Amino acid sequence: MSAVVDPKGPLAGRKVLLHDMCLRDGMHARRHQFTLEEMTRLASAMDDAGVELMQVTHGDGLGGSSRNYGFSKHTNAEYIAAVAGVLKRARISVLLVPGLGTMQELKEAYDAGARSVHVATHCTEANVSPQHIAFARELGMDTTGFLMMAHLNSPEGILEQARIMEAAGAGTIYVTDSAGYLLPDGVTARIRILRENLKPETELGFHGHHNLGMGIANSIAAVEAGANRIDASVAGLGAGAGNTPLEVFVAVANRMGIETGVDLFKIMDVAEDVVVPMMDHAVRVDRESLTIGYAGCYSTFLLFAKRAAARYGIDARDLLVELGKKKMIAGQEDMIEDLAMTMAKAQGRFEDAASSLAAEARG
Amino acid sequence: MAKIACALIGSGNIGTDLIYKLRRTEHLEPVWMVGIDPESDGLARAKEMGLKTTHEGVRALLPHIQADGIKIAFDATSAYAHPEHNRLLTDYGVTVIDLTPAAIGPLCVPPVNLAEQTALGAKNVNMISCAGQATIPMVAAVSKVQPVAYAEIIASLASKSVGMGTRKNLDEFVYTTSQALEKVAGAKKGKAVAIVNPAEPPLIMRNTVHCQVEGEPDRAAIDASVLKMVTEVQKYVPGYRLVNGPAYDGDFVSIFLEVAGKGDYFPPYAGNLDIMTAAAARTADVIAAGMLARVEVAS
Numbered sequence: 001m002s003a004v005v006d007p008k009g010p011l012a013g014r015k016v017l018l019h020d021m022c023l024r025d026g027m028h029a030r031r032h033q034f035t036l037e038e039m040t041r042l043a044s045a046m047d048d049a050g051v052e053l054m055q056v057t058h059g060d061g062l063g064g065s066s067r068n069y070g071f072s073k074h075t076n077a078e079y080i081a082a083v084a085g086v087l088k089r090a091r092i093s094v095l096l097v098p099g100l101g102t103m104q105e106l107k108e109a110y111d112a113g114a115r116s117v118h119v120a121t122h123c124t125e126a127n128v129s130p131q132h133i134a135f136a137r138e139l140g141m142d143t144t145g146f147l148m149m150a151h152l153n154s155p156e157g158i159l160e161q162a163r164i165m166e167a168a169g170a171g172t173i174y175v176t177d178s179a180g181y182l183l184p185d186g187v188t189a190r191i192r193i194l195r196e197n198l199k200p201e202t203e204l205g206f207h208g209h210h211n212l213g214m215g216i217a218n219s220i221a222a223v224e225a226g227a228n229r230i231d232a233s234v235a236g237l238g239a240g241a242g243n244t245p246l247e248v249f250v251a252v253a254n255r256m257g258i259e260t261g262v263d264l265f266k267i268m269d270v271a272e273d274v275v276v277p278m279m280d281h282a283v284r285v286d287r288e289s290l291t292i293g294y295a296g297c298y299s300t301f302l303l304f305a306k307r308a309a310a311r312y313g314i315d316a317r318d319l320l321v322e323l324g325k326k327k328m329i330a331g332q333e334d335m336i337e338d339l340a341m342t343m344a345k346a347q348g349r350f351e352d353a354a355s356s357l358a359a360e361a362r363g
Numbered sequence: 364m365a366k367i368a369c370a371l372i373g374s375g376n377i378g379t380d381l382i383y384k385l386r387r388t389e390h391l392e393p394v395w396m397v398g399i400d401p402e403s404d405g406l407a408r409a410k411e412m413g414l415k416t417t418h419e420g421v422r423a424l425l426p427h428i429q430a431d432g433i434k435i436a437f438d439a440t441s442a443y444a445h446p447e448h449n450r451l452l453t454d455y456g457v458t459v460i461d462l463t464p465a466a467i468g469p470l471c472v473p474p475v476n477l478a479e480q481t482a483l484g485a486k487n488v489n490m491i492s493c494a495g496q497a498t499i500p501m502v503a504a505v506s507k508v509q510p511v512a513y514a515e516i517i518a519s520l521a522s523k524s525v526g527m528g529t530r531k532n533l534d535e536f537v538y539t540t541s542q543a544l545e546k547v548a549g550a551k552k553g554k555a556v557a558i559v560n561p562a563e564p565p566l567i568m569r570n571t572v573h574c575q576v577e578g579e580p581d582r583a584a585i586d587a588s589v590l591k592m593v594t595e596v597q598k599y600v601p602g603y604r605l606v607n608g609p610a611y612d613g614d615f616v617s618i619f620l621e622v623a624g625k626g627d628y629f630p631p632y633a634g635n636l637d638i639m640t641a642a643a644a645r646t647a648d649v650i651a652a653g654m655l656a657r658v659e660v661a662s
Contacts, residue, residue, distance in 0.1 A: 063537075063556075066515055066554060066556070067513075067515045067573040067575070067615060068515060068517050068556065068571070068573065098533045098534070099533050099536075099537070099556060099557040099558060099559065100537075100556050100557075102534045102537055102538070103534055104534070122559065122560070122561065124522065124561040125522060125559045125561060127527070127530050128530045128533050128559060130531075131531060131533075131534070132534075152561075326562070326566070327560070327561075327562035327563075327566075328560070329558065329560055329561075331517075331556065331558045332517075332519060332558055332560070334517045334569075334571035334619070335519070335569065335571075337607075337610070337617070337619075338569075338571065338606065338607050338619045341607040341608075341610065341619070342606070342607060345607075352607060352608055352609065352610060353586040353589065353590055353605070353608065353609055354605045354606060354607050354608055354619075356590075357590065357593070357605055
């Protein structure tokens with residue numbers, strides 16, 4: 001479809017690499033149960049619509065399949081190899097969170113066909129990532145340093161962390177709004193300080209969640225401030241209220257003259273005909289995902305909090321607000337059930353062996 | 364009473380906390396601390412507490428081993444540096460307690476297999492990892508009741524308590540801890556995850572243990588075995604606490620722990636440092652008792 005372009009717009013002519021998240025962040029919303037057929041059908045449709053880079057792994061990345069985060073239907077290597085087999089043009093990226101995934105698993109992903117990686121750390125802990133970043137570069141992979149829960153660090157702090165990743169060899173640095181908490185000015189401040197201080201050849205990216213409905217506005221703010229990579233997912237399939245909806249971003253980009261290389265009507269069809277029918281639940285701003293954005297919680301906590309709330313008779317929103325206050329970060333899903341049990345005990349509705357010890361200690 | 368002289372290799376968080384733990388043991392006396400950074404706080408503390416110190420690495424210690432009668436050394440450097448340290452020290456007849464994830468020697472968790480390891484007389488004993496020390500007793504407690512097909516642990520550590528050595532060794536931490544869940548705790552398959560949380564004020568170390576058992580979980584027996592093991596660990600780590608659980612869901616048993624430290628070199632939130640140093644001190648103390656008993660028999 002021919003774009004309705006404003007040739008005089010301030011961002012006209014800027015190129016943005018759209019990085020699809022359906023097959024990784026979307027795995028959260030599917031409880032990591034995508035079949036290989038679903039993955040390859042969706043990947044192939046996105047490839048055909050012009051999406052150049054797509055992330056394929058368990059929602060928590062390499063090493064993610066577990067009791068704590070959910071066992072995936074297939075291994076990461078199986079998913080990656082299957083998708084690599086159907087792509088004509090697009091490349092595959094993976095997520096690697098040090099402490100969960102390892103370099104051994106990155107090598108397996110590379111062997112299966114992955115050529116790009118997001119090495120992810122909490123936004124204050126970049127110094128757990130240099131080994132993994134250097135190893136990814138040794139493999140010749142397109143390597144991104146991915147600073148999660150970016151609202152929990154100041155722009156200056158984000159810069160300091162980004163420098164660690166850049167020095168280790170990351171060619172791209174991402175500001176990652178895992179909680180969907182940031183507002184456009186917060187995104188602008190973080191991307192701008194990176195653009196002004198990192199090497200000019202270092203690329204910048206933004207990963208948004210739509211919990212406060214800010215996915216598109218935040219992504220545009222990032223582009224204005226100097227980002228040239230945007231994570232988004234078709235029909236928004238992702239954790240929490242989902243990621244920045246990719247087809248909506250393409251429409252807005254077309255209006256502004258930003259070049260994405262993605263065909264708008266084709267990607268609308270992928271959203272409507274392929275992704276929406278694959279959803280287990282409507283990925284939208286509901287009361288819990290809105291609470292996540294409002295309280296600054298990790299978006300992936302959504303389904304875990306709903307399940308723990310139902311099991312222990314707690315309001316999921318109370319759980320999420322408390323988890324936000326306790327500054328729980330990516331990967332601490334275990335603390336959701338733990339907190340639900342503690343809250344249920346305090347309300348006198350639940351007991352376990354630990355309660356008997358606590359009672360003894362009180363004498 | 365006679366004591367066994369010890370050296371501490373590495374003047375970081377773990378090495379420095381160990382001085383405090385060793386001074387409370389029955390049979391150990393910390394005599395030397397070895398670092399590589401003349402400015403390190405650990406070396407300054409060691410000097411204040413009357414230890415001999417060098418900032419020139421392990422080789423600078425070697426000429427003093429015989430004169431100062433050093434029989435046990437603790438290596439709290441890194442998995443990369445450990446093999447060389449171990450070779451140099453064991454050449455001088457020193458027994459090495461390894462607090463890095465290098466895992467050259469047998470893996471040791473005091474309430475689970477210390478007696479077995481000391482009976483074997485290993486010259487190098489590995490303490491696995493903080494998460495291993497915190498969670499393996501629980502997995503072992505479950506596997507005493509019925510077979511554990513799969514054990515998974517998640518350790519959350521306060522950022523301030525995680526030094527550069529650990530940060531550079533996260534993969535080794537994952538591999539070594541996962542293997543230890545199998546070899547020491549008896550799980551058929553093990554998986555370990557580490558989370559570094561920067562919250563202020565720092566959060567006390569948390570550990571979650573998920574065990575998938577074979578067959579229907581015997582709840583009463585598992586509860587009793589877990590509670591008993593908690594008291595065993597509390598003997599050398601008083602801040603070890605069962606917060607929630609065991610929780611049962613199908614064939615999964617989940618146990619939620621907190622480990623508060625004694626507050627020696629680091630504040631109590633750093634239970635991860637404490638459980639490593641306390642376990643290492645306990646292990647070395649038992650080895651030292653064996654050494655002293657052999658001396659008595661010989662004389």
